[in-house]
Amino acid sequence: MLKKILLSLFLVSSSMSFSQPDTGKLFYKKSIKHYKDRNFNLSLYFLFSLIKKNNGASAKEKKLLNVLLAQTGTLPLYLYDVSLLEKISNPYINLHLANIYFKKKMYDKAMTYAAQVPKKNKFYAEAQLLTGTTLQVLGNPNYPTHYKTCIQSASSRAKKVSNKKFGLYYNLIKENCQINYARDLFKKREYALSNATYNEIPKTAYSWPYILLEKGWNYYKQKDYNRTLGVLMTYESPLLSSYFLPEAEILKALSYYNLCLYKDTAILIEKFFKVYKKRSRNLRSFVKTHKNPETYFDFIDKKNSSLIENQYIKSLRNQLKKKLKVNLHYGSYKKAKKELMALKKKGASGRDIKFLEFTLKSMKKKIGRHVQEYFYYFINQINFVASEMFNIRLEIITRKKDLLYDDKKLISSRARGSHNEVNRSSDEFFYTFKGAFWADELGDYSFGLKSNCVEVKR
């Protein structure tokens, strides 16, 4: 709120300082000048001042806006009032507004703005993803068409772009649309089909580590507990050590529990409490001591990363840095910082420098708040998982007590595992790992545990 007031003051003061009749022309001139000097954030500011003055944008101004936003990214848009942005029809702004309303759960408005992104625009795939997700969340059955368009558009764009980062962006959008489709199949209890959709996502994809858990749930629902345990085993790989998914621990415990391997379940729960208690304590103390969002920005900023000693918190940072939003916004911040340095070097006016300093501070806060939210999410996840783990432990005690009262015991004299217990499809095969490299088989493991759920008389 405060930043909006400050920015309004900037805008008002700029209107006052240019109170001559040709203020608009001056704004435009300034905007063009800064654009030519590659001061894109400042140029954007003057352009918005002009739009505010004129209560709208001309075709020429819209064109300039497009060019500027391509340079700055959408992060600076958070500094401007929504009511001002709503006056401008621009794909960047439409997408930005759609995201804002999506976050506020104002889905109708979110879809209206997403629909305004034209088909030929580079953000069309993302807009389709947003519309599809909104419809899916609302339970509207028409969402798959949007995902199909999203996949088509993102795939063709990914092939065309030469910039590696843009390629990654389009692939990520495409993967998100595929994943959402798989998620809906899961909801419809079409578990095998859902996993087939997940399998279309390459192992090199950014989203791949996250979908392992969802794939695990599909196997679990099909009562293939060995495959569930195998898929989740992938998180033990050193390549995925920075991924933080405590829910995987619940799913592991539930799989052992359903195989009636109570001892294994108990060991797993014990291990969870041992490991995560410490992690939770570390996180809590970090959150308690650091309440300023800017500290969280420093957390992901390269320069300050050496300040973090805790290995676990460091791995969380690595996980967060891989998020698209953090990546894009951090990129925008770096560009704005570069702009400020250049302006200072040139000896620009104090007012321009002040504005950019304010912009940078706001950007830092915005990114920091997002990271901070994640920290709270991580803590809540650990607490939630801990309570569920406790429930499983109680249930094991109850089952053991029932067996005792019924004068029975579980048949446990049999062999622990066997190849016969592994369910596999025609394209999956056993691998001996003799001299093999640990990576290409990731995500395709299966346990071979036999169910211990046969009760015998004591």
Next chain:
Amino acid sequence: MKKMPIIFLFMLLGSNINMAQERVIKKYQKRQKVDLGDLEIKGEIVTPGDFSIQVERRKKFSKSLYDRNEFNFELRNDVLNLR
């Protein structure tokens, strides 16, 4: 006073006669068989007729453990992580 010794003498003789009459010797069988099944016990049942102890099935309580049916949170979160 002279009659007293005579009475005492009669009493003494009388007691000797009684003792001679009570000395009865009973002889029991060395082994005796008792058929308990043939015994008939007469009496009344005072407890209610339908009273009995049954082994009832113990009620088993089970907690509903964590389960997932959708990924709505992840759906939303993925979009919120874009911009």
